[in-house]
Amino acid sequence: xxxxxxxxxxxxxxxxxxxxxxxxxxxxxxxxxxxxxxxxxxxxxxxxxxxxxxxxxxxxxxxxxxxxxxxxxxxxxxxxxxxxxxxxxxxxxxxxxxxxxxxxxxxxxxxxxxxxxxxxxxxxxxxxxxxxxxxxxxxxxxxxxxxxxxxxxxxxxxxxxxxxxxxxxxxxxxxxxxxxxxxxxxxxxxxxxxxxxxxxxxxxxxxxxxxxxxxxxxxxxxxxxxxxxxxxxxxxxxxxxxxxxxxxxxxxxxxxxxxxxxxxxxxxxxxxxxxxxxxxxxxxxxxxxxxxxxxxxxxxxxxxxxxxxxxxxxxxxxxxxxxxxxxxxxxxxxxxxxxxxxxxxxxxxxxxxxxxxxxxxxxxxxxxxxxxxxxxxxxxxxxxxxxxxxxxxxxxxxxxxxxxxxxxxxxxxxxxxxx
Ligand SMILES: *[C@@H]1O[C@H](CO)[C@@H](O)[C@H](O)[C@H]1NC(C)=O
Ligand SMILES: *[C@@H]1O[C@H](CO)[C@@H](O)[C@H](O)[C@H]1NC(C)=O
Numbered sequence: 001x002x003x004x005x006x007x008x009x010x011x012x013x014x015x016x017x018x019x020x021x022x023x024x025x026x027x028x029x030x031x032x033x034x035x036x037x038x039x040x041x042x043x044x045x046x047x048x049x050x051x052x053x054x055x056x057x058x059x060x061x062x063x064x065x066x067x068x069x070x071x072x073x074x075x076x077x078x079x080x081x082x083x084x085x086x087x088x089x090x091x092x093x094x095x096x097x098x099x100x101x102x103x104x105x106x107x108x109x110x111x112x113x114x115x116x117x118x119x120x121x122x123x124x125x126x127x128x129x130x131x132x133x134x135x136x137x138x139x140x141x142x143x144x145x146x147x148x149x150x151x152x153x154x155x156x157x158x159x160x161x162x163x164x165x166x167x168x169x170x171x172x173x174x175x176x177x178x179x180x181x182x183x184x185x186x187x188x189x190x191x192x193x194x195x196x197x198x199x200x201x202x203x204x205x206x207x208x209x210x211x212x213x214x215x216x217x218x219x220x221x222x223x224x225x226x227x228x229x230x231x232x233x234x235x236x237x238x239x240x241x242x243x244x245x246x247x248x249x250x251x252x253x254x255x256x257x258x259x260x261x262x263x264x265x266x267x268x269x270x271x272x273x274x275x276x277x278x279x280x281x282x283x284x285x286x287x288x289x290x291x292x293x294x295x296x297x298x299x300x301x302x303x304x305x306x307x308x309x310x311x312x313x314x315x316x317x318x319x320x321x322x323x324x325x326x327x328x329x330x331x332x333x334x335x336x337x338x339x340x341x342x343x344x345x346x347x348x349x350x351x352x353x354x355x356x357x358x359x360x361x362x363x364x365x366x367x368x369x370x371x372x373x374x375x376x377x378x379x380x381x382x383x384x385x386x387x388x389x390x391x392x393x394x395x396x397x398x399x400x401x402x403x404x405x406x407x408x409x410x411x412x413x414x415x416x417x418x419x
Pocket of ligand 1: 139140141142143146
């Protein structure tokens with residue numbers, strides 16, 4: 001078990017920095033909390049999607065969704081649960097249309113990540129066959145798929161590497177995006193520039209984090225942030241990585257090796273029961289890449305007002321067109337991890353306070369969550385905004401008579417087997 005030494009404040013500068021907000025008078029604090037963060041700098045882009053798009057939901061046999069969920073209700077709480085909640089949300093959303101002729105977007109409710117190991121890890125091995133089968137079903141029962149070969153269809157594919165359907169990056173890259181989805185819009189958690197598993201026009205969303213559970217762990221916002229840097233998670237993954245466990249392109253190992261004895265760093269593999277509370281007592285929360293560039297820490301950082309320190313080169317963050325990540329987070333290049341201490345300690349207190357203030361904006365938190373029932377400005381809302389911004393469809397998406405662009409037999413032979 002790894003555990004760094006307890007946190008101790010050594011310099012006056014840190015003391016001021018950490019105690020800055022709680023040390024303010026009540027009036028000032030109130031002012032800080034109610035201050036409207038004005039202009040586009042720092043605010044969440046607020047659009048109302050209702051009236052700007054119409055979505056038709058295909059009715060699929062329950063073996064593609066409800067039956068799978070009934071077999072394993074744990075699918076409702078893991079970080080890929082977005083695919084289920086998005087379905088439920090759309091069924092009662094005002095953007096839904098029952099008339100496919102007037103739809104701008106078509107949605108196929110297929111739960112591809114709800115195949116869990118006994119330990120609760122989602123396995124994507126059956127996903128390609130299942131997805132092919134669902135597309136076969138909609139393309140034979142309705143005329144809309146063939147019209148565009150999916151270019152006006154969107155799919156929620158929240159797995160590690162989206163529609164590449166593998167949890168190991170090398171394998172995911174080798175597979176590439178499922179050929180049948182190459183014209184569709186993908187709503188996915190995976191986001192990294194210049195990567196075969198992120199195609200242009202995809203919508204990157206936050207991973208699912210349970211809103212009620214997080215809510216239940218809130219502590220008074222005036223609690224001092226007495227931890228400078230906080231992180232809980234693996235540094236090495238010896239079990240899954242044959243090369244000494246140096247996964248995450250070595251970034252996590254580097255965090256541990258450089259800062260395990262640094263008193264400013266409260267880092268450990270141990271996941272305490274007070275994890276959520278601890279994040280509310282911390283100034284910075286590390287969000288290094290793992291097997292994929294993203295993790296739920298990003299959402300947790302925003303919800304708990306802990307400035308996310310994003311260590312994942314070329315990451316594409318959720319709703320990057322609506323959320324000012326540069327303003328609320330700190331970006332550290334993977335190669336600069338050994339300098340993490342000096343990078344973070346040299347950030348001026350007023351910059352830290354500004355980031356904390358932006359994080360306190362309820363709109364920011366709302367955009368990271370998939371609450372039930374849905375709420376204005378939540379992540380569902382942001383997804384609809386993303387889809388609305390892609391309208392109207394280019395006339396080029398509609399194929400000519402008998403034109404075919406997709407190859408139904410491309411891809412690994414194993415994927416072609418019936419599901
Ligand atoms: C769509 O195209 C496929 C493959 O060409 C065909 O089998 C199917 O019947 C077509 N669907 C409709 C509704 O015409
Ligand atoms: C479709 O893909 C298969 C498998 O890669 C290939 O053999 C076939 O030639 C392709 N068909 C077309 C029309 O490109």
